[in-house]
Amino acid sequence: HAPDFNVVGASFAGVPGVIIGHNDRIAWGVTNVGPDVQDLYIERVNPANPHQVEFQGRWEDVEVVREEIRVKGREAPEVLEVRITRHGPIINDVVEGLEQPLAFRWTATAEPSRLFRSVLALNRARNWEEFRDALRDWAVPSQNFVYADVEGNIGYQMPGLIPIRAKGQGLVPVPGWTGEYEWTGYIPFEELPSVYNPPTHFIVTANNKVVPDDYPYFISYEWAAPYRAQRIVDLLTAKERLSVEDFEAIQADVYDIPSELLSRYLQQLEPQGWLQERAMEPLWAWDFRTTADSPAAAIYQVTYLKLVENTFQDELGAELFEEYLGAATFHHMALARIIEEADNPWFDDVTTPERETRDDILQRSFAQALDVLGNQFGDEPPKWVWGRLHTATFDHPLGSVKPLDRIFNRGPIPVNGYGFTVNNTGFDYKEPFAVETVVSYRQIVDLGDLANSVSMHTTGQSGQPFHRHYGDMIPRWQAVEYHPMLWDRGAVAASKEGLLVLTPG
Structure with missing residues (x-):
């Protein structure tokens, strides 16, 4: 106000x-x-003058900016000479492995x-x-x-x-x-x-x-997969009228559309041995909700990771596959396109003389997933719950150094969902399954009654690690609960914990 x-x-x-x-x-x-x-431009640097680059047959002077970086324990600063062309700064001094001079153009700096x-x-x-x-x-x-x-x-x-x-x-x-x-x-x-x-x-x-x-x-060519948006549409159109509570349920939703498609083929596998039979039971009963207490979600997610490896790595090679694995949207949508074709050539393992089918690769992936889970948690599938794999840690920059992590960081905590559920808690498939992306802020506004609006963010209102409000919102965020968005001045005053007065001077 x-x-x-x-x-x-x-x-x-x-x-x-x-x-x-x-x-x-x-x-x-x-x-x-x-x-x-963002674009990268290969620059031709004048061999006789590193402060000039070629443009349309002429040498142009670059802008040179001297950056001084103070380093703990040193008297003299680290000096970086930044050369800026018409396309932006040349980044070779800070990005390793570049063979040619590359200038970085970005709308944020242009x-x-x-x-x-x-x-x-x-x-x-x-x-x-x-x-x-x-x-x-x-x-x-x-x-x-x-x-x-x-x-x-x-x-x-x-x-x-x-x-x-x-x-x-x-x-x-x-x-x-x-x-x-x-x-x-x-x-x-x-x-x-x-x-x-x-x-x-x-x-x-x-x-x-x-x-x-x-x-x-x-x-762009790299949009998010349509699954989360489709699920929101499905939930919005499921009822004639929606309340604040309905929108809270939508924001908490962890129904996994991709797993519904892929699991129908996984569920058709014939279990081989007692462990596979016990592990298949939660998959047969699964409602495709990726909750932290779900064994089916954990079994499916590890099987999916192995399925991606067994389907694409033999053709792509180790180096290219490593990059592809981090592009979750790409391999989810690729598998969705080919999964109905049992004899699709991508399923064939080119390193073997046999010709593998979809079901061969699914069976191999399922068995490998059970090995991973069994080695990590023991041979009791009911205890292989998703939240034991899928946790969120709220890292502070200073918490990257031990033992400061115990002071500044919060977590790990088990969380519902993953990167393709409405409640988005995505992870990097190259380093599964710790959460890398979260819903940082939730808000529901009732424009018919603004006092009925609610919101929640991830950690707390204080940036001081010993303050009681440093991480007190984490449990409520984890449970997808909310606090009121206090609106009129009377409600704010009635709920105040203290009063901070800032005086110009």
Whole structure:
């Protein structure tokens, strides 16, 4: 509450205004778009002058910035000379293994930022038009903004600087000296994806693809898989009317669409031995909900990891497969496409003289998964619950050094879901199964009664590790519970724990 401001929600330390929240007229939320806004340019450096690079047949001077990095235990700083071309800084001094000079171009450094102006205008916006006008200054990072107001209107707007390339789509490093691959501008704001009061009467974004194939501009090739968005649509359309409690259930949902598809083939396997028979029992009874107390979820997830290895590693080779394994969306969608074809050539292990089928590879993967789980937890499948593998640790930068981790870090704690459930707790398949991505903030706004709105973030309101509010929200976040978004001044005063007075001076 302040002159011209009446807003509540979530923000970042040091940032003026509220990033996600509501005022007395409108509410908004965001998910990441993930556009391709970074390019690498191969530069030709003048052999006679390392401070010049070639562009269209002429040598251009680069900007040189001297960076001094203070290092503990040293008197003299580490000095880094940064060479900045028309495409951005040359990154070879800080990225190992590069054979050619590479300049890094990124929208976050290519243009002056007006982000704070956008945030403050967003907080003051009273309607759809003012909301969109505020987002014209939102350059980086591009977000899927969803909107609703007290008049019953809803909308979606994607803002951000998305480059238009003269040639190519920035997928691989390109020659920087020819001028063929320059950015010619940015997608005009009026042509960025947007919708207002769609006939569906709802809008869903979950990092998924937001444009049709015939959209005239390139945004990205790497969208999130559509499973989370599809599940939200299924839940939104399951009832005629939805309450705050219904939205709480949606945000907590851990139904796993990919497992429903793949498990039907896994469940058809004939168990070989008593351990496989005991391990198959929870899979036969599974409701495809990836809860922390589910043995079926753990068995499925380890089997899936082995299935990816046994299907693709022999063709891709170890080095390329290692990169592919980290691209969870790609191998989930690839397996979804081929799983119905029992004789698809990808299932054949090219390192053996036999021709393997889907069921051969599934059987091998299932047996390997039981070996992994049995070695880790003993030969008792009911105890192989997902939460023993899938845990979240809230790491602090200072907690990377022992024994400071015991002071600054919180966890590990078992959590529901994974990267393809609405309650997103993703992990890196190259280092399974510890959580790497979480829902950092949840919010449900009741625009018919703003005092009925709720939210929750991950850890606590204090950044001081010995403060009682440093990590007190973790159990409620873990359980997908909420606290009220206190709105009117009377409710805030009645619930206050203390009063901090900041006096200019």
